[in-house]
Amino acid sequence: MLKLKHAMYALLATALFYASCSSKSEQAVAPTIANEQLTSAYLKLTNEANPSDTTSCRYRFHLDNNGNVTSTDSTALLLKANSKYDVKVVMLDTTQSPTFVVSDEIKQRQNYHLFFLQPTPISSANLVISTNSPYIPGTPTSASGPYLNLAVARTDQDSNTPPLQIGLTDLFTTGAASTGNLRVVLRHQPNAKNGTYAPGSTDLDVNFKVTIQ
């Protein structure tokens, strides 16, 4: 009997305890805010020979309300053969209001970032691994087959000693008519930037279709 009585007290105490701790803060769900978000990347090109001849391409990430990528779309890049283009890389976060210009922040943190603009496939003859020719290790090359006849050179420098390139502005030199892809990679290399691809991690990795005609 004693046991039963105590069990009853216990049940009562438990009921009271449940009643006493109802909290509503769980129901008011805080919005999802990512510290960093990237929704679009543009290449904006100006023909050196004719400043009114501009072209661009855009890569877009479509996000759900939790910041997860649901789909992507991109526009192709059309270039004239045997021309030189000044290139500007623009990256945006349109989830913020006003739109957050990510590339401006990259410029401010230039000593930690490095862009790679890699034509693919690339001719094995053109394969020169140097800071003048951004090259992503492992890029497929072609000895004889078709390749994108495009040379890329970064034109800006950071304030490291000695200064290293950034790639927010570039110079494209097109050759004969050809088609292929341009892979754009932004590497984040905090306290590790040395001009090569390896250190750090990737912030952006996208491909544009390129037609040189």
Added chain:
Amino acid sequence: MRTGLLLLFLSVFTTLSYGQQRTKTTGFILSGKVKDASTKTLLNEATISIIGTSTGTHSDSTGVYQLAVPAGAHKFRFEFVGYVSVDTLLNISSNTKLNISLKPSDDFLKEVNINATLSHKIIETQSLTVLQGTELERTRGLSLGESLKSITGVTTFQTGPSIAKPIIHGLYSNRILILNNGVRLEAQQWGSEHAPEIDPFIANKIEVIKGAAGIRYGSDAIAGVILAEPKALPTTPGTLNGEVNAVGMTNSRLGAFSAMLEGSLGKKLEGLSYRIQGSYKRAGNTSTPNYILGNTGLSENDFSAALQYYHKNYGIETYYSDFNTKLGILSGTEVGSIADLQARIQQTVPITPSDFTYTIDRPYQTVNHATAKVRGFYNFDNGSKLQVQYAYQTNKRSEYDLLSFSPSLAPALYLKINTSTADINFDQKPIGGLTGSIGISGMNQGNVRMYEYLIPNFVDYDGGAYIIERYRYKKLLFEAGIRYDYRWLKAYRFNDTIAKIEATTTHYQSSSSTLGATYNITNDLTLSGNFGSAFRAPTVNELYSNGVHQTLISYEVGDPNLKTERASNFSLNLNYQSHRVAIDLQGYYNNINNFIFLQPTGQYIRVQSGSLLEFNYTQANVFFRGIDLGVIVKPIDSLEINSKTSLIYAYNKTIHDYLIYTPPMRLQNGLTYHFGSWGALKNIAVGAENVFVAKQTKVPANQDYAPPPGAYSLYNAHFGFRLIINHTFADIDISGNNLTNVAYKDYLDRFRYFADEPGRNIIFRLRVPFSILQNNK
């Protein structure tokens, strides 16, 4: 030499019953002091026990003991390691004072510390390993997970050198229940990089139950239970004692400091006792043999306070603890895509060298865990006992990611979980050979998240009821118990397509049970068999996660239709203890139906930085089986040879493949030599140990980014002694880990893709218990 064994056996056994002895029986109080017969030094932690029962206690640092004894004639034993034990028959009919002087023994048995596997109060037929005494002291400064690695069948799952989670019989995270001073630790345990929020300095005894043991503490304990137990508060009126611990390590330049003050009030406040304790820990970057691991520092500040009031047959105690830590995450481990990770695995050393620093940069975690507890008990005149406990915990976790371009100072993820738990337990009076307990427990949880969406907000209510009974007949002990649990879970999920919150309510209910028997074949040899059935309801991350797990480079998708896991654990335990040899052999088979795990779907998810592998939470029927073997041989009294073997095999029966992250074979072989005394130095001991961990070859196909690393063999050594000056003493210990500075990787460290494990580490430990007031009535 029989007493030697008995001494060893009893000293462990009585410790096991220590926590509850004060109030186990009603009657009278036997109290007094234990001292060295010649030097009059008061002996700390001498054991006082009633022969033939599990009743016993220890003297405190002032040599004072106090033991509640039923009326009648009892044979008492007073013993202290290295001294001749004294047996005496007393007829107790009133509160009695008895001071005892012990003589040092000639065949000085020295410090004996064995990870003895003995029956315990909760589930007597299931194996329990206790870590205490010098063995525990030698883990001071390490995290809880690291501290337990000396126990067979137990290892850790690590995320770099700063984060370690315990693994028992191949399982970890939510499948292990951790009790901090009797309170079920409720934090964000589901995360494999979320280390238990416990300051090991609080505990003077850590118990590990291996195997399904949900019966007493509720669901989830399908792999085991870890109990971190502080020392009982002093009860002798008018005392004030303290203890200081200091630890220094050469690798990571870790410094840890812990101080404790405890006392018992006299006069009108007799029965009231208290303790305050604080720990401070700071470490910088850890070094591997070839390079420094950047951003692997940590800092920790902990505080705890306890206050209790004991009267003749009732008592109340309150406890509060606050745990704060900041843990650096190894730099260079952030990767944006599978391609990034694979490139990183190709590199054998970090591209960018790091220097030593205590500074912790992003990425890092901060965690705060606060626990408040009130416990009361009442002892009935007939020998029954009622216990009621209420605890409230708040866990706040912030994870700061490495930022590329954002000026934000905010964390990437913030989770706060509040938990209330209430437990009522009633131990029935013994009826013939039948004893047992019955109880109910309840829990309420609320989780609030901010920033990134990893798991939804939720509220849950849990209730459970159990009964465990045991019957002793001659050399046999039978035990059976059953428990029922109910969980109500409401998750406030954010539907990302319609941008609205959807409340989803689920219910889980299930029963746990235990059935076992122990047979004392001879006085030295005991055979125990136990069947435990336990379950675990799916956690919110398993049900509802949908997104990128940053440190895992995986895209994880939960399944709201997951069912509860059900474990059926069979274990057989053979225990032999003689003067020269102690053997503890445990074989187990843990079958888990509906085991929840992450399975790669073979799909890639496109994100800004490239592609990630998609993983789904899915269920399968699996089993774990293995053997834990511990052998201690003492060819002569002063030499102890120690061998530990942990073998485990895990298999997924549904997909006919091995299970990922199963611990490989682990062997620990060591010896300790006790030199005895030299001047003011006592208990001089020197030891060496080899730890061999085999390569895990039984791994599932296509589920890992890199093959398991090779086997490794480490050499450790230690040297320790007790320095006695006047009436106080200091324990000093110097240990060296990985003495040969081997560069190795561990399969169960998630950062093995990026870096080696720590190199040589010399550790200095100092422990000074002291007494300020004695019997100041």
